[in-house]
Amino acid sequence: MKILDINVINFRNIKEKKFEFADTVTYVYGENGSGKTNLLEAIYYLSCGKSFRNVKDSDIRMRETEYFHVDGTVSSDDTKHKIAMGMKSGEKKIILDGKNIKKVSELFGVFIPVVFSPEDTSVINGSPMIRRRFIDRMIASIDNDYIIYLKKYNYALEQRNKLFREAIDNDENLLYAYEKILTENGIIIAERRRETVDKLNEIITDIYFRITGAKDRIFVNYKSEFTDGDRDDLLLRYRNKRGNDKLLKRTSFGVHTDDIQIVINGENSRYFASTGEKKSLVVALRIAESDIYNKIKNEYPVMLLDDIFSELDEKRRRNLLKFFIDKAQVIITSPERYDIGTGVAYINMEQIDG
The missing domain is CATH 3.40.50.300 (P-loop containing nucleotide triphosphate hydrolases)
Known part of the structure; x- marks a missing residue:
């Protein structure tokens, strides 16, 4: 390309x-x-x-x-x-x-295109939302359908939150409909994220070594509540959290709460890596992203x-x-x-x- x-x-x-x-x-x-x-x-x-x-x-x-x-x-x-x-x-x-x-x-x-800019260290230093966006963009570049799953999930999330924010008398059937969309698309999103993180972990340590010469162990840790339980279990968890979510006026469970930690030698790089290590880690992540794209699309x-x-x-x-x-x-x-x-x-x- x-x-x-x-x-x-x-x-x-x-x-x-x-x-x-x-x-x-x-x-x-x-x-x-x-x-x-x-x-x-x-x-x-x-x-x-x-x-x-x-x-x-x-x-x-x-x-x-x-x-x-x-x-x-x-x-x-x-x-x-x-x-x-x-x-x-x-x-x-x-x-x-x-x-x-x-x-x-x-x-x-x-x-x-794959971009690396100085602000990219926010992938490590910033909020979980930034790291979710990083992994989601990577997946979307190789899987056009992934955007569809994200849109469906985000629509249902906003509608469920709206019910709680506006203190509308909760319609059980409507809540169930949104929770069903969240569950079905959330399972796919979590699966795609997990698969991509696994691909990153296969190559990230070697790439980091080739850039820096440092023999550090790099690991990308995907943290998601959607990694456990089948469809019915996840639907039940949404139902059981309705009371608490009504008080919070937001949905507290789902793939929108996922996080991706970049770990160096067993420690979270957000807190323990130097500025130079963080920049090298982000460069390594971008190279890994291009390698994964190439393996699937046969071009960089x-x-x-x-x-x-x-x-x-x-x-x-x-x-x-x-x-x-x-x-x-x-x-x-x-x-x-x-x-x-x-x-x-x-x-x-x-x-x-x-």
Whole structure:
């Protein structure tokens, strides 16, 4: 999978510019504020109509402009696709190969980038919701149906919570209907998460060693109440928690309470890993994600590495690149230009007329 080019208009501080990318490594450099991360954000936006920074579309549009637009050429299995999307007057428009599409979900699988940014350490330091989102995005990239299960689950969750929040006289049949949806889809979600975590554990320690040279034992621990009990048992647990959930005004049981712990040498990395270890762990997780995708799809996603070289010494930089040379297309950003080998295309963002 590759991105050949992207045209960016009124996207944050990029006024209008077309960028072309090498098949292997493209190195984007320039001072902070020059637009390096904005370029990666535009590439990611092209894949799913969302920013990896979790911001609104209105925050993406350049100030004092009426619209923003991105379009690009991507390839997968030697098949080229043209994707275009943007927003004007609050209306988003998406075009795939010249045809308007109504749902962003129709883009899933056409172009898959994997992003590492400095904020990514929130996967370790942040809330369980961030870690659930991390694993869910990984699964969704290789299983389009997974989004359907999540949507069904989240709809039923919100409706059940609404009954409790609004102190509506609980309709037993309605509660049972929502709990049935939560159970049936929750079982599938928990199973997919568990399978993905098992795949991560098969390779994560070796990847971490190859990046750092450290012989640490890495383990991803999936914690879920849905790992025990069959369908009827889980339905009964929802029923038994109705009284408590009514007091809390929310659903206290389900896969929306899951957590994924990243463990290093038997200790939770959130509390015991150094800053450097945490960054290396996240890099290892992203590499593992790309490897899992490749094993299932027989191609690597495009790797977007935002300012990670400043966190790694020269040996670790070269070790990281060894994972992808002749495998995946890599687009790297950095404040400084480093010589990272031959066959690398360089883009100086300070020479871009913003």
